[in-house]
Amino acid sequence: MTIRNIAIIAHVDHGKTTLVDALLKQGGAFAEYEEVGELIMDSNAQEKERGITIYAKNTSITYKDCKINIVDTPGHADFGSEVERILRTVDCVLLVVDAQEGPMPQTKFVLKKSLELGLRPIVVINKIDKPAARPMEVVDEVFDLFVALKANDKQLDFPYLFAVAREGIAKRTIDDRSEDLSPLFDLIMEHVQPAEQNLKAPFRMQPSSLSYDNYLGRLAVGRVYEGVARPGDNVYVKTADGSVRKSRITKVFVAEGLKRKEVKEADAGDIVTIAGIPDIYVGETITTDEQAELLPAIRIDPPTISMNFLVNNSPFAGKEGKLVTTRHIKERLEKERETNVGLKVEEIPGTDSYKVSGRGELHLSVLIEDMRREGFELQISRPEVIMQEENGEKLEPIEHAIIDVPEEFTGTVIDMLARRKGEMLDMKTHEKNTRLEYKVPTRGLLGFRGDFIIETRGEGILTHSFLVYEPYKGEMTHNVHGSMVSMENGVTVAFALWGLQERGRLFVIPQTKVYVGMIVGESNKSEEMTVNPTKEKKLSNMRASGSDEAINLVPVQPMTLEQALEYIAEDELVEVTPVSIRLRKKHLVQHERKKAQRASGK
Numbered sequence: 001m002t003i004r005n006i007a008i009i010a011h012v013d014h015g016k017t018t019l020v021d022a023l024l025k026q027g028g029a030f031a032e033y034e035e036v037g038e039l040i041m042d043s044n045a046q047e048k049e050r051g052i053t054i055y056a057k058n059t060s061i062t063y064k065d066c067k068i069n070i071v072d073t074p075g076h077a078d079f080g081s082e083v084e085r086i087l088r089t090v091d092c093v094l095l096v097v098d099a100q101e102g103p104m105p106q107t108k109f110v111l112k113k114s115l116e117l118g119l120r121p122i123v124v125i126n127k128i129d130k131p132a133a134r135p136m137e138v139v140d141e142v143f144d145l146f147v148a149l150k151a152n153d154k155q156l157d158f159p160y161l162f163a164v165a166r167e168g169i170a171k172r173t174i175d176d177r178s179e180d181l182s183p184l185f186d187l188i189m190e191h192v193q194p195a196e197q198n199l200k201a202p203f204r205m206q207p208s209s210l211s212y213d214n215y216l217g218r219l220a221v222g223r224v225y226e227g228v229a230r231p232g233d234n235v236y237v238k239t240a241d242g243s244v245r246k247s248r249i250t251k252v253f254v255a256e257g258l259k260r261k262e263v264k265e266a267d268a269g270d271i272v273t274i275a276g277i278p279d280i281y282v283g284e285t286i287t288t289d290e291q292a293e294l295l296p297a298i299r300i301d302p303p304t305i306s307m308n309f310l311v312n313n314s315p316f317a318g319k320e321g322k323l324v325t326t327r328h329i330k331e332r333l334e335k336e337r338e339t340n341v342g343l344k345v346e347e348i349p350g351t352d353s354y355k356v357s358g359r360g361e362l363h364l365s366v367l368i369e370d371m372r373r374e375g376f377e378l379q380i381s382r383p384e385v386i387m388q389e390e391n392g393e394k395l396e397p398i399e400h401a402i403i404d405v406p407e408e409f410t411g412t413v414i415d416m417l418a419r420r421k422g423e424m425l426d427m428k429t430h431e432k433n434t435r436l437e438y439k440v441p442t443r444g445l446l447g448f449r450g451d452f453i454i455e456t457r458g459e460g461i462l463t464h465s466f467l468v469y470e471p472y473k474g475e476m477t478h479n480v481h482g483s484m485v486s487m488e489n490g491v492t493v494a495f496a497l498w499g500l501q502e503r504g505r506l507f508v509i510p511q512t513k514v515y516v517g518m519i520v521g522e523s524n525k526s527e528e529m530t531v532n533p534t535k536e537k538k539l540s541n542m543r544a545s546g547s548d549e550a551i552n553l554v555p556v557q558p559m560t561l562e563q564a565l566e567y568i569a570e571d572e573l574v575e576v577t578p579v580s581i582r583l584r585k586k587h588l589v590q591h592e593r594k595k596a597q598r599a600s601g602k
Contacts, residue, residue, distance in 0.1 A: 309380060
């Protein structure tokens with residue numbers, strides 16, 4: 001049986017996972033009696049809640065006596081490291097592009113990585129049933145993108161077809177009549193070269209990702225480049241620094257639909273999961289021949305954002321979580337680093353904190369959310385951009401941003417990005433909607449999304465991905481917010497909050513436990529405001545029409561983790577527990593904050 005390995009890549013929400021659903025259903029991955037849902041590959045709890053793919057996962061189907069391994073990849077720029085390492089295991093990619101939106105920032109990122117590896121993509125123009133779809137224009141835009149990314153002649157001659165993934169339909173031309181994905185299956189068989197199967201060579205593979213099983217321990221997932229993988233084989237694990245260690249394969253699994261099937265052997269060209277090597281890492285070479293050459297290292301773009309993870313030392317520490325010590329946090333971060341190759345963890349000397357670096361705010365907030373669900377309590381500092389230095393020059397990360405807004409808000413958005421050192425690349429208006437294309441420093445986009453949603457009344461769409469490091473753009477002015485900070489320990493009362501809501505936006509509701517130094521709202525002024533949210537109404541036996549007004553509180557929308565991280569200033573922290581997300585000052589007592597301000601010269 002021949003093997004073909006493909007990955008499905010695209011910008012977020014262009015229909016990758018929906019297309020995988022349709023391929024699995026029509027490829028016979030499920031028995032007739034099985035009940036199949038939607039977005040089957042998004043199996044992680046956060047993936048289901050957020051509606052995005054976070055982790056790359058592989059599956060397989062059989063078509064015309066050929067095994068097709070399919071890898072579903074994330075579409076969000078923050079999880080780019082998942083895409084980068086998985087592309088090494090496949091022979092072709094399906095580039096899915098929305099028939100209305102066209103190529104977006106992440107489309108460019110994933111396509112660039114694919115072209116650099118010499119892959120020849122198949123382009124799938126999806127969602128052609130949209131009322132505003134413009135499929136042929138999008139094909140031209142994709143071709144222009146290939147040219148801009150310096151694709152070679154073979155790559156420029158890419159095959160393309162049209163699809164409605166939600167309905168499981170693919171067509172070679174717009175006017176074709178089609179009831180299934182047969183045209184796509186046939187194009188895969190025509191265009192994708194069967195995987196090389198050198199079965200006589202010694203076994204050699206490289207893990208592109210890691211998994212974990214409660215019974216089997218750490219599992220290595222990757223492609224067998226040469227030879228045959230068998231349980232019981234003694235192997236050598238070789239690393240880039242030249243070290244070699246011995247180990248043994250205990251079990252071998254292959255993907256069969258959504259199931260993991262144990263096999264007695266797996267041939268070259270297949271994507272497999274092997275157990276038995278407890279200390280295996282992504283990118284190492286596993287082989288039965290001690291003299292075998294190392295497989296090329298998996299290169300990952302460096303992190304662009306960092307946050308400090310601190311032990312929770314607030315007055316409420318230890319009341320809502322089980323895992324609260326430095327040791328717990330260290331062990332969890334070390335475990336995450338083993339499988340999350342885009343993550344970097346550094347211990348900050350002399351403190352109970354760790355500097356954790358990743359590809360973006362969402363990349364790190366997914367980790368924080370996982371930790372709080374596992375019972376951790378910790379505090380997080382404001383995200384900071386990671387600068388680089390080259391030949392004595394300071395460089396900063398630049399993002400490629402695409403913004404879709406109603407025409408009436410265009411001027412406001414342009415002004416907002418100008419203050420953040422944004423450089424306009426393109427601007428198009430179509431049917432009272434404007435698309436702006438920008439190069440913006442990453443630090444200019446920190447905290448930008450909240451202001452952007454407010455200024456565009458929730459009608460704007462912002463997408464961005466890391467582009468390049470460029471010379472430092474200079475200081476930029478931000479709208480500095482002032483926080484309402486509690487001056488008392490206790491429980492908030494409606495009467496006190498009613499008086500405070502005229503002075504700003506509240507983050508808490510009545511009967512919320514608060515402590516001195518906890519942030520309870522955002523002030524209308526730029527200065528910090530200390531308030532008493534626990535103050536109760538003085539009671540008397542007299543009634544008066546003026547003083548007995550009804551207490552009407554403005555509804556409070558609870559802050560999400562991402563919103564909290566965007567909001568906090570340099571002297572503030574987010575306190576994260578399994579139950580609550582709170583904002584607080586680093587120095588809880590007011591005179592300590594003033595002392596710290598004088599020391600910093602601000």
